[in-house]
Structure formats: C-alpha cells, structure tokens
Amino acid sequence: MEEYVVRPIGVVRSALKDPADAPKQGALTGQEAEIVVDPAYLPALEGLDPAKGKIIVMCWMHRADRDRRKVHPRGQEDRPERGVFSTRSPHRPNPVSLHTVTLLSIEGNVLRVRGMDSVDGTPVVDIKSHSPELDG
Amino acid sequence: MEEYVVRPIGVVRSALKDPADAPKQGALTGQEAEIVVDPAYLPALEGLDPAKGKIIVMCWMHRADRDRRKVHPRGQEDRPERGVFSTRSPHRPNPVSLHTVTLLSIEGNVLRVRGMDSVDGTPVVDIKSHSPELDG
Numbered sequence: 001m002e003e004y005v006v007r008p009i010g011v012v013r014s015a016l017k018d019p020a021d022a023p024k025q026g027a028l029t030g031q032e033a034e035i036v037v038d039p040a041y042l043p044a045l046e047g048l049d050p051a052k053g054k055i056i057v058m059c060w061m062h063r064a065d066r067d068r069r070k071v072h073p074r075g076q077e078d079r080p081e082r083g084v085f086s087t088r089s090p091h092r093p094n095p096v097s098l099h100t101v102t103l104l105s106i107e108g109n110v111l112r113v114r115g116m117d118s119v120d121g122t123p124v125v126d127i128k129s130h131s132p133e134l135d136g
Numbered sequence: 137m138e139e140y141v142v143r144p145i146g147v148v149r150s151a152l153k154d155p156a157d158a159p160k161q162g163a164l165t166g167q168e169a170e171i172v173v174d175p176a177y178l179p180a181l182e183g184l185d186p187a188k189g190k191i192i193v194m195c196w197m198h199r200a201d202r203d204r205r206k207v208h209p210r211g212q213e214d215r216p217e218r219g220v221f222s223t224r225s226p227h228r229p230n231p232v233s234l235h236t237v238t239l240l241s242i243e244g245n246v247l248r249v250r251g252m253d254s255v256d257g258t259p260v261v262d263i264k265s266h267s268p269e270l271d272g
Contacts, residue, residue, distance in 0.1 A: 001143070001144040001147070001174075001259060002144070002198075002259070003141050003142060003143050003144075004141070004142040004144075004196050004198070004259070005139050005140070005141060005142070006139060006140040006141070006142055006230050007137070007139050007229065007230065008137040008138070008139075008140075008230075009229050009230065011137070038137075041205065041221070041229065043205040043206055043219055044205045044206070044219040044220045044221045044228070044229070045219045045221050045222070046206065046218055046219035046222065047218035047219045047221075047222030047223070048219065048221060048222045049222075052222075056234065058230075058232055058234075060140050062138075062140070069177065069179040069180045070179055070180070070182065082182055082183035083179055083180040083181050083182035083183045083184065084180045085177070085180045085181050085183075085184060085262075085263035085264065086181070086182065086183030086184045086185075086188075086265055087183070087264070087265060088264055088265060088267070088270075092180070092262060092264075093143060093145050093177065093180070093262070094142050094143065094144075094145065094194075094261045094262050096194055096232060096261060096262055098192065098194075098234070098264065098271070100270060100271050100272075123137060123138070123140070125230045125232060126221075126228060126229070126230050126232055127221035128221065128223070128224055128228075128234065129222055129223055129224060131224070132272060134224075134236060135234070135236050135271050135272065136236075136268060136271065136272035
C-alpha cells in the first residue's frame with residue numbers, strides 16, 4: 001500500500017520530560033501542557049475557543065516501537081499480552097496518539113491544555129474539535 | 137521538524153464510493169463498513185472483542201487537500217470560514233480521521249463496524265480501544 005508523510009504542525013511543551021514519568025493516561029491526571037503550533041498554521045487555529053469545550057490533539061509518539069504487535073496492557077507485566085490494536089499502548093505500527101483535552105487558553109500560536117500526558121518535545125500531528133456525540 | 141512515514145495497516149471497504157455521497161458525520165448515520173487489516177498485523181488484533189464496546193479507527197484521508205487552512209464548517213458555504221483545527225473537516229495538514237465505531241464482528245483479518253463514514257478504499261492507519269472516560 002502507498003505510504004504517506006506526516007509533517008508535524010507543532011510540538012508539546014510539558015514538565016513531563018521522560019516517558020517513564022508520564023502517567024499511563026493523562027486525561028485522568030489533569031496534567032497541563034502547551035501545544036506550540038508552527039506559526040505557518042496560525043490561520044488554521046481560528047475558531048478554537050476555550051469556551052467551546054474540549055479539543056482533540058493527535059501526536060506522533062516518536063519514541064514508540066513500531067514493530068511491537070503485542071503488549072502488556074498499561075505496561076503491567078503480570079497481565080497477559082494483548083494485540084496493540086486492542087489497547088492504548090504507544091507501541092503500534094503508526095504511533096499516532098489521541099488526547100481529548102480541555103483547552104484553557106490560546107495566546108498567538110500557543111495553546112494551553114489540561115489532560116495531556118505527552119512528554120516534552122512530542123511532535124503534534126493534528127488538532128480537531130471534540131464532539132461528545134461523535135466521540136463519546 | 138522531522139517528518140514521519142505512515143504505512144497503512146489496512147483499508148476500508150464500504151458501499152460509500154464517492155466522498156460526495158458520504159454523510160458529514162458517519163457516526164450519526166449507522167453506516168456499516170469493513171476494515172480489512174493486512175494479515176501481517178493479525179497478532180495486533182488479538183483482544184479486540186465486539187462485547188467490549190466501541191473502538192477507535194484512524195484513517196488517512198488520501199483525497200484531502202493538505203494545503204487548506206480554512207473551511208466552511210460541514211461544507212456549508214453560507215457559514216463563515218473557520219480554521220481547520222477548529223473543525224472536523226477532512227482538509228487539514230495531516231489528514232488523519234477519527235472514527236468511534238461499534239465493532240460488530242471479527243472474522244480473521246476483517247472487522248465489521250457500524251458508524252463509519254469513510255469511502256471505500258480509504259487507508260487505515262490505526263485501531264485503538266475506546267474509553268468513555270478518556271474520550272467522552
């Protein structure tokens with residue numbers, strides 16, 4: 001099948017520096033982070049509004065192992081391995097992460113969000129509006 | 137920033153042949169489709185179970201216009217243009233789509249799902265478990 005090229009549109013800035021420090025699911029922790037968007041994409045941010053509720057952020061988990069087919073869920077080695085497509089493990093053939101986060105503020109090309117477990121320096125692939133009806 | 141390569145792990149098979157026929161949001165229509173996974177990834181499917189609720193499917197919208205920064209929401213030209221990152225438009229710099237769908241059945245490498253608005257032939261990038269707590 002044809003391949004496609006992901007060109008990051010921004011980067012995560014976070015106090016989380018090491019994957020080992022990251023909570024298994026940031027949405028449950030309230031971790032805050034910044035999404036610094038490449039200024040070339042400023043027009044694409046128009047319409048994002050903290051008053052409109054949650055947003056979806058997709059990242060490229062650049063430290064993931066793309067060759068893993070099975071993992072212990074949540075890294076707990078006492079649990080039997082499962083196929084990566086039945087988990088939220090970062091290790092998967094195309095390591096695109098999915099974060100439903102609260103948009104706290106926007107200043108220029110910097111979005112401040114809550115509920116983001118990505119480590120500092122993670123490339124950002126996409127931002128979308130969240131819909132409880134579609135995504136819940 | 138560094139670029140990354142997406143290698144599709146499967147393809148959508150659907151009665152929807154043309155983007156013009158696709159509903160604006162398939163999750164609201166109950167459209168059924170098949171996800172045909174490359175047999176090389178069969179081990180990664182283990183643990184997926186129709187009894188466990190919804191799953192997330194990500195696709196690469198290969199017909200999208202990656203250079204668009206603003207769109208009319210839902211293609212309605214009477215509505216003012218907005219930045220693509222505040223919408224669910226397929227037109228975006230990295231056209232990764234997000235589908236929260238009901239897993240109806242699995243037979244070998246073929247997943248039958250409900251709530252999928254992608255057209256026939258759309259490359260599939262990833263499959264994840266859905267979590268109402270994380271994603272709702």
